[in-house]
Amino acid sequence: QVQLVESGGGLVQAGGSLRLSCAASGRTFSAYDMAWFRQVPGKEREFVARITGSGGGTFYAGSMKGRFTISRDNAKNTLYLQMHSLEPEDTAVYYCARSKRSFSTTTTGYDYWGQGTQVTVSS
Numbered sequence: 001q002v003q004l005v006e007s008g009g010g011l012v013q014a015g016g017s018l019r020l021s022c023a024a025s026g027r028t029f030s031a032y033d034m035a036w037f038r039q040v041p042g043k044e045r046e047f048v049a050r051i052t053g054s055g056g057g058t059f060y061a062g063s064m065k066g067r068f069t070i071s072r073d074n075a076k077n078t079l080y081l082q083m084h085s086l087e088p089e090d091t092a093v094y095y096c097a098r099s100k101r102s103f104s105t106t107t108t109g110y111d112y113w114g115q116g117t118q119v120t121v122s123s
Contacts, residue, residue: 002026002112004096009117016086016121022079022096022114030054030074033099035110036081038092038119045095047105049081061105086121093118 008020020036035050049060049070058070069082079096094117097110104110 002098004098004112004114006094006096006114006117009094009119011120011122012086014087014121014123017082017084018086018119019083020081020094020096020117020119022081024077024079024096024098026077029072029077033102034072034079035097035099035105036068036070036079036094037097037107037110038090038094039116040092045107046092048094050099050105051079059103059105083119086119088121088123091119091121 003025005023006020012018030053033050033052036048037045038048039045047061048064049068051058051070051072055072067085071080096114098112099109100111101109
């Protein structure tokens, strides 16, 4: 059983930065692509970014490109999301997820999820 635990969320002013972390259990972390999604109440969970198992390949949703950076430290079994130039529209619960399908940007391509961490950006 894989456990994913996010941390690092909080309240930040518009234009500020946050770094989210996702700690993963298990010994096969580096074998799987990982991703970040986010969700606001009443809306579907939205893809943010994904990264290959080695960390050598990344892909971002259009609106996050240039502001967000996904990375991972396989020695620490940890996934990161560095967020800059945050906007009120970035307010959401952010989830990390383990991929079961290559190149997927929809929730059906992921089999394990964390509990989420709240990010609130004030204007």
